Amino acid sequence: MAQDQWTAVDRYIVETLLPPDEALEAALKSSEAAGLPAINVAPNQGRMLQILARSIGAAKILEIGTLGGYSTIWLARALPAGGRLVTLEYDPKHAEVARGNIARAGYADQVDIRVGRAIDSLPHLEREGPFDLVFIDADKPSNPDYFAWALKLARVGSLIVVDNVVRGGAVAEAGGSDPNVAGVRRMNAMIAAEPRVIATAVQTVGSKGYDGFAMALVVA
Ligand code: SAH
Ligand code: DHB
Ligand code: MG
16 A cells, blocks of 8 residues: 555656656666666656756766666766766676666766776776765665775765665664665764764655665765
């Protein structure tokens, strides 16, 4: 019942506030045709990412976890002329699908997909930073490492956004066996002890169920 209503309201929001977008719809279609899991951000969440990036004038964006490039395209839409986005993806097949989707959307020149384990790609980005916005959305057990890297690659004023930090409510239970939840909780402990950021997390419901985003603003 609840999920049906969340899905219906997401549909209403998308129909009402988001103009039809051929490139984004084609990205979802080709991702599905290629057998990629449908775990991309929802359209209204993608728009939120675009708004956040645009609000801070992000010209250099880092994404960890590309999948088919759906969230990538939303973030790329926020870039100014000459802006750049680097996105990290482990699975070469996902990267290939994303490359096609990103090119079709018109961002081939601005988006750089680095294939490999994010933890191996991140050290090479030190020369390319600082990044104005980092979106963390890959393997959740690595969230503490990704957050540490995001901070290292940031500047004062940078925004770090993390997807899937509520996990159907499981995040509130300490000592569980889910390594995804453990990753989120360890990241939150790091954030709480980090004087350089102010941070929060917000629960969301919608077509993707019950989950949430964390965000941390680098202030010092
Ligand atoms: N941000 C995408 C969804 C990403 S799903 C969107 O909203 O459209 C998570 C992605 O992270 C998957 O494509 C998965 O292959 C990738 N991933 C998993 N482990 C990874 C790792 N160690 N390094 C880089 N990418 C990884
Ligand atoms: C999963 C991963 C995601 O990034 C997401 O947004 C939803 C689900 C998953 O691995 O199940
Ligand atoms: Mg996600």
